[in-house]
Amino acid sequence: MRLHWHRHDLRVTDNWGLSAADDVVLPVFVFDDEILQFGSPPRVAFMLDALAALRADYREQGGDLYLAHGDPSAVLPDLATEVGAATLSYTEDYSGLAAERDRVVTEALDSEGITVEGYHDALHHEPGSITTNAGDPYSVYTYFWTKWRNREKADPYDPPEQVVDRPGDALPALADLGFDEPVADIEPAGTGRARERLADFCAGPIYDYADRRDYPADECTSRLSTHLRWGTIGVREVYAATDRAMADAPDADARESVEAFQSQLAWREFYHHVLNFTPEVVTQNYKSYEQAIEWRDDQAEIAAWKAGETGYPIVDAGMRQLREEAYMHNRVRMIVASFLTKDLLADWRHGYAHFREHLVDHNTANDNGGWQWAASTGTDAQPYFRIFNPTTQGERYDPDAAYIHEYVPELAGVSAETIHAWPDLSPSERRDATPDYPDPIVDHGERREQAVTMFKRARGEDPDE
Ligand SMILES: Cc1cc2nc3c(=O)[nH]c(=O)nc-3n(C[C@H](O)[C@H](O)[C@H](O)COP(=O)(O)OP(=O)(O)OC[C@H]3O[C@@H](n4cnc5c(N)ncnc54)[C@H](O)[C@@H]3O)c2cc1C
Incomplete structure (x- = not known):
């Protein structure tokens, strides 16, 4: 018999590790507090829903998903010994934290004589x-x-043929794992x-x-x-x-x-x-500059960005979509990330931490890649002098303001033309259009120049040249 340790491969079909050998499989999932401490309500809610669906899929085949709580380096060797499993398979993970966990688990299984097989399935x-x-x-x-x-x-892999019917613990609720219900509506898993x-x-x-x-x-x-x-x-x-x-x-x-x-x-x-x-990208710039980038990190501005109250309609619509749906459209992710780093001159790590907490699809690789691209610190990064203008981006990609109208109710009765001119209107014109939506918190033109200066300094160049 073989254990298949599910982690971020919550499915029965097209799962290489699960179907790799023609033997009897006991699929197992371990709730590990060390990993769960990095979770967030939307992601853990989706994961629990996915586990319920996975369990149902196994049950339909006459098997079950074995659920356990604890330290996998203790739970898995004990379970393998108890059921007489000679092998454990899993899908390889590519983040530093997971690699360290897998090293410890592999050592523990090795010492019990259990073979560990990692599959590059993801x-x-x-x-x-x-x-x-x-x-x-x-x-x-x-x-x-x-x-x-x-x-x-x-080609896609077939599901395993023989799955053991051994259920283990009951599926916990979010609260049992110490998480609040997510504010956002979560995609069904x-x-x-x-x-x-x-x-x-x-x-x-x-x-x-x-x-x-x-x-x-x-x-x-x-x-x-x-x-x-x-x-x-x-x-x-x-x-x-x-x-x-x-x-x-x-x-x-x-x-x-x-x-x-x-x-x-x-x-x-x-x-x-x-x-x-380069696992260090999680906390450090991928691309090194001669000098440290002197981010401004104004806490009130960062708070307005998180709340979707910057007075830049497309930015605010994106940040509200994130709050309401735990998701944001890709173009808008690029716009809000550029706004945080180049208009508010805030360190990308503030944005990354906020996305990690709120995005249901957060994964370290893509989220970090997206943020470092926008901040001009990543691979293939946006050149530091090519700075999105949030107003023209909104005008180009949301010409009728349909997206903005959907997520910013204060602007529901305001025409697309007025919305796309918002930063250029006078305060009284803005109040006439709606008293409920804020004035722009920064001047894009001024901040654009300051951002270029900040990057030139980091590059060791004279900002006046
Ligand atoms: C600042 C920032 C943060 C991001 N954070 C994440 C994140 O945490 N998780 C995440 O999955 N994506 C992230 N992305 C990439 C992209 O925004 C999302 O993958 C996409 O919006 C998801 O919607 P979709 O599945 O409909 O995408 P589709 O357009 O249908 O793309 C299909 C799939 O391709 C992959 N993909 C698409 N665009 C990208 C991209 N730019 N980089 C890497 N993979 C991509 C995703 O897996 C996506 O599901 C981020 C982008 C930016 C700019």
């Missing part, structure tokens, strides 16, 4: 398999993408839901993805990020669906659009490689 191509010709990890996405795209992808999302997306929106993905009111993206984060769907199953969509694409534009989507899947893998090879 990515198509594991860290170290796509490198420069010199064998180094890529720090530029475009080259990584070319190789990633041309590499053959594995489970493989069934993920497949529904994938099928709906591949039936139409994928063909317009390239043109429409930047428009937050359009809602044409896949919304698979939380499912990919918890592994409620396998990467091979997702890719196979995009391949079928490619084969069915009506024309060259549609094919290009499918490829644009596949390239987003590759960004996810790129950032996981970056995290794997």
Whole structure:
């Protein structure tokens, strides 16, 4: 018999480690306080829902998911010995914290004579398999993408055939794990839901993805990020669906659009490689500057950003979407991240910590990659002098202000034209439009210059040149 230790691979199908060998499997999940202390209400709520769905999927096959609480380095060897398991399999994790946990667990199992097998199941191509010709990890996405795209992808794995019916502990509620109910409405979990999302997306929106993905009111993206984060769907199953969509694409534009989507899947893998090879990015800049960046870190401004009360409508709409749905559209994530770092001159780590707490799809690799990109400190980062203008971004990507109207009720009765002119209006014009929405907390033009100066100093350049 074999134990399969589920962590962020909460599904039965297309799970390499689970189906790797043709033997009897006891699937197990361990609630580990060491890891849970880094959880947040939306993420843990989704995880519990995903575990309930996983358990139901196993039960449908006549098996069960064994649930336990405690330190995995004690729980797993005890369980393996009790049931006579010779092997334990799991899906590899690429963050430093998880790697340390896995090292300790592996040692404990080794000392009991139990073989440990880690599977690179969460990515198509594991860290170290796509490198420069010199064998180094890529720090530029475009080259990584070319190789990633041309590499053959594995087919989805079948579910395991023989699963043990041994339930263990009851599934806890959020409160049992010490978490409050999330404020936001959380995406339902489970493989069934993920497949529904994938099928709906591949039936139409994928063909317009390239043109429409930047428009937050359009809602044409896949919304698979939380499912990919918890592994409620396998990467091979997702890719196979995009391949079928490619084969069915009506024309060259549609094919290009499918490829644009596949390239987003590759960004996810790129950032996981970056995290794997440079785990220090979680707390440090990826790109080093000659001098420390002198972030301003004004606490009142950061608080206004978190509350969605900056007086920049597209920024506030994004921050409110985050609070209400534990999710934010990608283009808007880029805008709010640029605003925090380049308009408020606040350290990206404040934004990363806030996203980590509130995003249901938070994963270290993508979240960190996104923040460091916006802050001009990451791989392939936005050049420090190319600073988003939040007003023109709102005008371009939310021209009718439909997204802003949805998330900022104070602006519901205000025309798109007035909304997109908000920072340029006089205070009395703003009060006439609505007394309820704040004035801009900063002047974008002034802050833009200050940001450029801040980065020039960090680069050791004379800011006046
Ligand atoms: C500041 C910032 C923080 C971010 N934090 C996260 C995070 O914590 N978790 C997360 O999954 N994504 C994060 N992203 C990337 C992106 O915003 C989300 O993946 C995307 O909005 C999720 O919606 P979707 O599933 O509909 O995406 P789609 O557009 O349908 O993309 C499909 C999948 O590709 C991957 N993907 C898409 N865009 C990116 C990207 N820029 N980088 C890496 N992978 C990508 C995701 O897995 C996504 O589910 C962040 C981006 C920024 C700018």
